[in-house]
Amino acid sequence: xxxxxxxxxxxxxxxxxxxxxxxxxxxxxxxxxxxxxxxxxxxxxxxxxxxxxxxxxxxxxxxxxxxxxxxxxxxxxxxxxxxxxxxxxxxxxxxxxxxxxxxxxxxxxxxxxxxxxxxxxxxxxxxxxxxxxxxxxxxxxxxxxxxxxxxxxxxxxxxxxxxxxxxxxxxxxxxxxxxxxxxxxxxxxxxxxxxxxxxxxxxxxxxxxxxxxxxxxxxxxxxxxxxxxxxxxxxxxxxxxxxxxxxxxxxxxxxxxxxxxxxxxxxxxxxxxxxxxxxxxxxxxxxxxxxxxxxxxxxxxxxxxxxxxxxxxxxxxxxxxxxxxxxxxxxxxxxxxxxxxxxxxxxxxxxxxxxxxxxxxxxxxxxxxxxxxxxxxxxxxxxxxxxxxxxxxxxx
Ligand code: LMR
Numbered sequence: 001x002x003x004x005x006x007x008x009x010x011x012x013x014x015x016x017x018x019x020x021x022x023x024x025x026x027x028x029x030x031x032x033x034x035x036x037x038x039x040x041x042x043x044x045x046x047x048x049x050x051x052x053x054x055x056x057x058x059x060x061x062x063x064x065x066x067x068x069x070x071x072x073x074x075x076x077x078x079x080x081x082x083x084x085x086x087x088x089x090x091x092x093x094x095x096x097x098x099x100x101x102x103x104x105x106x107x108x109x110x111x112x113x114x115x116x117x118x119x120x121x122x123x124x125x126x127x128x129x130x131x132x133x134x135x136x137x138x139x140x141x142x143x144x145x146x147x148x149x150x151x152x153x154x155x156x157x158x159x160x161x162x163x164x165x166x167x168x169x170x171x172x173x174x175x176x177x178x179x180x181x182x183x184x185x186x187x188x189x190x191x192x193x194x195x196x197x198x199x200x201x202x203x204x205x206x207x208x209x210x211x212x213x214x215x216x217x218x219x220x221x222x223x224x225x226x227x228x229x230x231x232x233x234x235x236x237x238x239x240x241x242x243x244x245x246x247x248x249x250x251x252x253x254x255x256x257x258x259x260x261x262x263x264x265x266x267x268x269x270x271x272x273x274x275x276x277x278x279x280x281x282x283x284x285x286x287x288x289x290x291x292x293x294x295x296x297x298x299x300x301x302x303x304x305x306x307x308x309x310x311x312x313x314x315x316x317x318x319x320x321x322x323x324x325x326x327x328x329x330x331x332x333x334x335x336x337x338x339x340x341x342x343x344x345x346x347x348x349x350x351x352x353x354x355x356x357x358x359x360x361x362x363x364x365x366x367x368x369x370x371x372x373x374x375x376x377x378x379x380x381x382x383x384x385x386x387x388x389x390x391x392x393x394x395x396x
Pocket of ligand 1 (some may be wrong): 013014032033034126130133183
């Protein structure tokens with residue numbers, strides 16, 4: 001049977017990591033996948049995580065199964081990060097959260113639950129969006145439509161086009177929204193624009209599905225949740241898939257969550273039972289370690305403060321790299337205006353480089369970025385900056 005199976009194309013993001021590892025050249029740079037690197041070019045375990053793990057090692061007594069929805073203290077902590085302390089949605093018990101394996105696992109559980117149990121069969125995603133979104137939603141049998149989001153000429157968002165496209169969506173359609181640090185463009189909605197989108201969803205009975213993977217990488221933990229909170233204040237039902245891969249540096253622990261917000265406690269309890277059934281049919285129940293780390297940190301005032309400082313440090317280092325990137329391109333003789341890069345948020349910069357230029361960067365210079373022109377600024381350091389900028393200057 002396997003002889004009939006066709007070879008799958010390499011994954012646009014993780015496939016690059018494979019190619020990078022196989023590349024024998026010294027001085028190669030991987031700015032493909034979104035992984036934070038410190039000034040030394042390493043992805044260390046956060047001190048807050050190390051301390052939480054030490055506590056767990058001393059206190060954990062069993063490796064027995066978790067419930068289908070995972071660690072309850074973790075799920076409660078997720079809700080307080082998403083909605084903030086004392087949000088009405090939480091007070092009214094209209095939100096229920098299930099721990100899930102990373103952002104991808106959370107999106108997949110949400111999508112499969114929606115496709116099987118609700119009238120929502122179509123999902124609108126931004127053009128462009130994260131390369132894995134279509135793969136996830138198609139695997140869950142959702143139909144994909146695109147709304148315009150980005151204007152290449154201005155290197156900015158095209159909000160009017162977004163509103164125009166979503167105005168033709170049907171009641172019950174899902175709208176995938178990036179909570180902050182839009183991947184791949186790094187361009188986010190303003191507070192006023194979030195209000196407009198929230199009202200549009202309300203009026204047209206669209207159901208927002210948030211992909212929230214970069215909380216704390218834009219302006220701050222609470223600041224980055226503003227869009228989500230505006231929407232949660234406005235629409236009766238929404239779904240949030242969040243991830244702690246980046247903001248806790250827990251990439252390989254695969255730790256995220258899916259949160260349902262219903263129009264009443266009764267309806268959300270019913271809907272959540274189907275989320276649990278979806279999980280049971282996929283991986284039964286989640287692994288514990290990542291959730292215990294996050295709940296230990298968020299449940300301890302000192303560890304939480306340490307984590308917030310570490311997250312701030314990551315955010316500020318990336319912001320510095322953006323400025324340095326723009327300056328170094330200039331000093332390498334690039335006359336094209338790249339100042340838009342310092343206005344973008346989060347780990348990524350949407351460079352505007354063409355597919356051919358991207359290929360040349362890899363083949364001739366050993367600099368790896370995603371085919372769409374997305375560059376992981378989080379992988380830049382003072383040391384690799386000249387190599388990167390020289391290579392870009394030569395392909396432009
Ligand atoms: C990325 O966009 O690079 C990350 O979210 C990692 C991934 O799984 O693609």
